[in-house]
Amino acid sequence: MDAMARTYAHRGEAPASDPIRLLGIRDTPLSVDEVFATVGEDSAGGIALFVGTVRDHDGGSGVDALGYSAHPTAEAELRRVAEKVAADFPVRAMAAVHRVGDLSVGDLAVVVAVACPHRAEAFAACRRLIDDLKSEVPIWKHQQFSDGTEEWVGA
Numbered sequence: 001m002d003a004m005a006r007t008y009a010h011r012g013e014a015p016a017s018d019p020i021r022l023l024g025i026r027d028t029p030l031s032v033d034e035v036f037a038t039v040g041e042d043s044a045g046g047i048a049l050f051v052g053t054v055r056d057h058d059g060g061s062g063v064d065a066l067g068y069s070a071h072p073t074a075e076a077e078l079r080r081v082a083e084k085v086a087a088d089f090p091v092r093a094m095a096a097v098h099r100v101g102d103l104s105v106g107d108l109a110v111v112v113a114v115a116c117p118h119r120a121e122a123f124a125a126c127r128r129l130i131d132d133l134k135s136e137v138p139i140w141k142h143q144q145f146s147d148g149t150e151e152w153v154g155a
Contacts, residue, residue, distance in 0.1 A: 062146030
């Protein structure tokens with residue numbers, strides 16, 4: 001029995017089909033509507049959604065430009081992270097997409113959503129998904145600041 005089935009069996013629930021509905025690393029604009037629609041699930045009482053956007057500052061400096069790069073294994077690592085979250089929470093549906101390439105202030109950089117039977121579980125699972133994505137998936141941010149300096153984050 002796999003980890004997801006064990007988790008559901010422990011809670012006295014039947015294992016669902018794969019709750020991971022959408023994962024991706026994309027060089028095209030992201031859509032909150034697409035992610036939200038993907039996790040719609042009749043058995044879920046709560047959907048938690050997180051949207052990360054490009055801000056105009058970081059660490060007290062103005063940001064003029066920002067780009068994301070990903071290692072070729074990033075999508076496989078994203079799946080591994082998502083599977084861990086699905087194994088630890090009663091996830092009914094899950095989606096996560098991250099943007100790569102050059103982005104502008106206000107652009108969507110990452111969108112994740114998790115549907116669970118109850119809101120507390122949905123919030124906790126969504127928080128874990130975005131936190132683990134940011135710390136474990138090999139995606140790097142290159143920021144160019146208004147003062148001419150630049151910085152790589154996550155590299």
